[in-house]
Amino acid sequence: MLMPKRVKFRKSQKGNRRGKAGRGHLVAFGTYGLKSLxxxxxxxxxxxxxxxxxxxxMKRDGKVWIRIFPDHPVTKKPAExxxxxxxGAPEYWVAVIQPGKIMxxxxxxxxxxxxxxFRLASHKLPIKTKFVKRIS
Structure with missing residues (x-):
């Protein structure tokens, strides 16, 4: 699974989910992208x-870029x-996604x-997504 090799601090605060993606909102590497809504x-x-x-x-045709990385730890206390x-101790890692982010x-x-x-991939994600093309 994806996770950082090293972090400065093991635990972090929740932060807030308001706002739109200020960066990473354009298709930069490929021709087509999957954008979060x-x-x-x-x-x-x-x-x-x-x-x-x-x-x-895609059966090994083409190239895939993953533009998001899970660098935010989520902690959990033991049961009972x-x-x-x-x-609690860090349990898993998440990527914080804002609307407009190309994933x-x-x-x-x-x-x-x-x-x-992208339609098949979007069924694996907990958010609404949109198919976008590169602006040339």
Whole structure:
């Protein structure tokens, strides 16, 4: 699964989910992209599931870029533990996604193939998405 090799601090605050993506909102590497329409936390497992769905449908044709990375730790306290006694241990990692963020890009395939691949990948994600083309 995707996760940072090293971090300066093991635990972090929740932050807020308001606002739109200020950067990463344009298709930069490929020809087609999958854009988020909602704000959400996307886990490392969800990113991997979407990537597998993309690559399986494309059958090794074209190239895939993953534009998001899960660098935000989510903590969890053990089961049946009383309240208090500090913050829990890091459980998994998430990518903080804002509306307008390009999450995946592909190149080297037709628009029809890319759109179907992104449709399959979007079913693995907990947010609404949109198929976008590069502005040339």
């Amino acid at each position: 909602d704000a959400a936390w996307i886990t490392d497992r969800q990113i991997e599931a979407a990537r597998v769905a993309l690559t399986r449908f 533990t009383r309240m208090g006694k500090g913050k 995946f890009e592909v190149d080297g395939v037709t628009a029809k193939v890319a759109e179907e691949a």
